[in-house]
Amino acid sequence: MLSVLYVVDVDQYFGSPNELLVLLKAFQKQNQIRPVVLTAISGPLNDQLNNLGIENHVIGRVGWYVGTDRKWKKFVKRLATPLFYCIFKYQLSVAIKHSATVVDFSKIDLIHTNVSINPLGAYLAAKYHLPHIWHLRETFTTGNLFFTVPGHAISFMKAHADRFVAISEYVSNSWQSLGLPVDKIYQIADGIDSARIIDVNRRYSSTAYLKIVQIGSISDFKGQIRLIKALALLPEKIRKKFQVDFIGDGDSSYINQLKHLISREKMSGIFHLRGYVTNAMTRLQGYQIGVVSSPEGFGLTTVEYMMAGLIVIAENSGANSELISDGHNGILYEAGSVSDLAAKLNFLAENRETIPNLAHQAAKESISRYDVSKTASEVLALYTDLLSGQEKK
Incomplete structure (x- = not known):
């Protein structure tokens, strides 16, 4: 030994x-x-x-x-x-x-x-x-x-x-x-210990909302503000189809900035800052979409999203494009582009039937590779x- x-x-x-x-x-x-x-x-x-x-x-x-x-x-x-x-x-x-x-x-x-x-x-x-x-x-x-x-x-x-x-x-x-x-x-x-990831079989089209999660430190680097701005660009009838949880702690001034923007855009009923949550990855069965808005060195959270059967929307920077093939096992958007992120969210809201196939492929490939x-x-x-x-x- x-x-x-x-x-x-x-x-x-x-x-x-x-x-x-x-x-x-x-x-x-x-x-x-x-x-x-x-x-x-x-x-x-x-x-x-x-x-x-x-x-x-x-x-x-x-x-x-x-x-x-x-x-x-x-x-x-x-x-x-x-x-x-x-x-x-x-x-x-x-x-x-x-x-x-x-x-x-x-x-x-x-x-x-x-x-x-x-x-x-x-x-x-x-x-x-x-x-x-x-x-x-x-x-x-x-x-x-x-x-x-x-x-x-x-x-x-x-x-x-x-x-x-x-x-x-x-x-x-x-x-x-x-x-x-x-x-x-x-x-x-x-x-990743795929055995601890909850079973991904669920009915995506029957849920009232598309639930989004973004897990990680609340910081400018992680880019939570881009998700808020992206949903703000969508028509009210589309944005109301989403519920978003930010999970993690971070800089208080940045958190206050997020809260101010959420309030200004009248989206307090959509966005929720949950703070740090122990074993957050065991709760992924409650979500359909995981968002990554930063150039990750690998993307541990990204892979955990995929293993849990979430469809990942990630910016095409860092190692994200090594993990995600756009339109095959997830969705990539132009790095830093709020409008492109908004377009991808709008697509999923209007084409929910595409989510199960992408999510299934993501889970299958991520468990095999990681x-x-x-x-x-x-x-x-x-x-x-x-x-x-x-x-x-």
Whole structure:
């Protein structure tokens, strides 16, 4: 049985920690991996790991970058880079020393860093001469980042990882364009436990409304405001055919902006902000449509929509077009175009008979391509290949 140390960053609610948890559950069923998890903070992920009997320790935050899109903030943070570097070095020192007190590194076979923004795994791998895998779950524009490690971040990553795992072609291409070597990047899609997705057989045409859900952080990046604006463009008799739930927490100012727009357009009876909901994906049987309005690195939520038999309307950006073939297993709209999104919503409202076939195809293909059992097998094969190569050296 392989012993693998996983390094997790501060986020414990959304994509990357949830995907790791799904993967570890799959490994647990196979009884082939003994995982140890290091988290930056204590939170719900630790509680779930404890419930599964998986060893985990809170090590502390090791942040190696500060990012912003605003020019004046960029200037200020550039001036403060020496301070950020000192903070980073202190956090790193504390985390490495703490790790040594809770983990027996002589029993660890390899280290798997779960997210690109936390370099602790790289430093631990170097210190204990262990192979290191770095998971790439997001894309970055280096001009918006202020790295607190000396030298160029890509050079550091190239020197401190034996393999990289990219969750989509989109993510892989993004990191290759920054300088990561193509021969070290392995594309393995995130996996979903399709067994927990509710049965998708239902009568779409008999429901009074077409119920839409958009799950994720409430933020400008996720683009909930575009859905509001799109429905506002439709005639009142069409918009009344929809009910929309936004599920998730986020920036209070952005949430207030959404509420103001909903009120101004007199759509308070259509849109509902439900807040953060535990196990939201188990409630998808109540919806017919899932909306994605952001350039996702993979689209974990998108695949869960598809597995549950929802028809997905997604913008044609990021990895969305890798998951969805327009008119075959979902619908794509022009990225950022409120009018095109409105047109696609209008089409579904007027042609409800098309929804079951698209939804059935989406469920069939997504379960075949993205069930976690497939992901777990591919990751385990990568571990085995890496370790066998280490033994030959």
